Amino acid sequence: xxxxxxxxxxxxxxxxxxxxxxxxxxxxxxxxxxxxxxxxxxxxxxxxxxxxxxxxxxxxxxxxxxxxxxxxxxxxxxxxxxxxxxxxxxxxxxxxxxx
Amino acid sequence: xxxxxxxxxxxxxxxxxxxxxxxxxxxxxxxxxxxxxxxxxxxxxxxxxxxxxxxxxxxxxxxxxxxxxxxxxxxxxxxxxxxxxxxxxxxxxxxxxxxxxxxxxxxxxxxxxxxxxxxxxxxxxxxxxxxxxxxxxxxxxxxxxxxxxxxxxxxxxxxxxxxxxxxxxxx
Numbered sequence: 001x002x003x004x005x006x007x008x009x010x011x012x013x014x015x016x017x018x019x020x021x022x023x024x025x026x027x028x029x030x031x032x033x034x035x036x037x038x039x040x041x042x043x044x045x046x047x048x049x050x051x052x053x054x055x056x057x058x059x060x061x062x063x064x065x066x067x068x069x070x071x072x073x074x075x076x077x078x079x080x081x082x083x084x085x086x087x088x089x090x091x092x093x094x095x096x097x098x099x
Numbered sequence: 100x101x102x103x104x105x106x107x108x109x110x111x112x113x114x115x116x117x118x119x120x121x122x123x124x125x126x127x128x129x130x131x132x133x134x135x136x137x138x139x140x141x142x143x144x145x146x147x148x149x150x151x152x153x154x155x156x157x158x159x160x161x162x163x164x165x166x167x168x169x170x171x172x173x174x175x176x177x178x179x180x181x182x183x184x185x186x187x188x189x190x191x192x193x194x195x196x197x198x199x200x201x202x203x204x205x206x207x208x209x210x211x212x213x214x215x216x217x218x219x220x221x222x223x224x225x226x227x228x229x230x231x232x233x234x235x236x237x238x239x240x241x242x243x244x245x246x247x248x249x250x251x252x253x254x255x256x257x258x259x260x261x262x263x264x265x266x267x268x269x270x
Contacts, residue, residue: 001108001223006153007214009116013123013142015207020127022199026191028132028177032139035170036123039146042158050153050223053230055240061150061158062241065165066252070259072170076177077266083181084269092193 006047013040027079027089031072038068105225112152119145130187136174143167153223157234 013036020033042061049057083089122141129135143166150159224230241249 001105001112001152002218003221003223004214004218005109005112005116006149006223007218008211009119009149011207011210011214012120014210015203016120016123016127018206019199019203022202023127023192023196025193026132028174028181029127029135029191031177032126032135032174035139035166036126036142039143039166042162043146043149046150046153046155046158047223049155049232050229051221053224053232055232055236058155058158058232058237059240059245061155062161062237063248063252065158065161066256069165069170070256072173073259073263074266076173077263079177080180080267089181090190 003047003051006043010040010043010047013037013043025090025092027082027091028076030091031075031079034075035068035072038064108152112149115145115148115152119149130189130191132178132182132188132191133175136171136178139174140167140171143171154229154231157237 017033017036017040020036021030024030024033042064045057045061045064047057049055049061079089082094086094119142122138122145125138126135126142129138143162147159147162147167150156150162
């Protein structure tokens with residue numbers, strides 16, 4: 001198998017995730033797009049781990065998974081708090097900090 | 100030569116990659132939040148299958164347990180706690196959502212040029228020659244050279260758990 005198959009799949013997923021982060025208004029949907037981006041990175045790490053024959057890529061992929069889980073936990077906690085205070089999670093309506 | 104092209108692996112890669120890309124596009128275009136979450140399950144499970152193709156069994160199992168098991172449940176909780184409305188919505192995109200398309204395409208073009216130029220025909224090691232990284236090698240790496248980052252990560256998880264409880268608690 002070509003290494004580029006995995007790397008290009010990762011690039012496609014990454015770009016779809018970037019589009020999702022830019023285009024979506026709902027905060028939960030933005031978090032989902034961020035998960036897409038993190039998975040694209042993991043795919044690259046594991047492809048390079050196979051290419052180099054080293055376990056470092058696996059270790060970093062596991063760390064990325066753990067950090068993603070923490071990020072989703074805190075992110076959804078923030079979303080719930082915003083929803084409780086504002087009754088909306090549309091990101092373009094949260095403009096209190098605009099100068 | 101035919102043995103080195105790995106027909107079965109390439110076919111399964113193609114099928115899983117197609118499912119993943121279609122699922123990812125549905126995640127970012129679906130008008131229904133719950134459907135988007137279920138398409139995300141598709142993408143994450145496909146990613147786990149791809150990890151098996153690069154001989155990363157432990158990471159694949161962890162991906163299933165953590166993402167498909169835990170993170171998706173969190174997402175569905177988030178969807179249901181922030182809005183009881185289940186069904187299609189036309190209000191999920193920003194006003195200037197179309198800006199995302201040229202940004203994503205430009206970024207993909209840049210990455211594709213770099214990848215095709217850098218790794219044009221480079222093959223991954225074939226199953227007979229590849230260094231297999233089994234779970235023992237991964238745990239040896241985590242608990243010897245990467246022990247300090249592992250500790251730091253456990254503190255990150257602890258802080259995240261406490262922080263999420265503090266944020267979401269009603270008081």
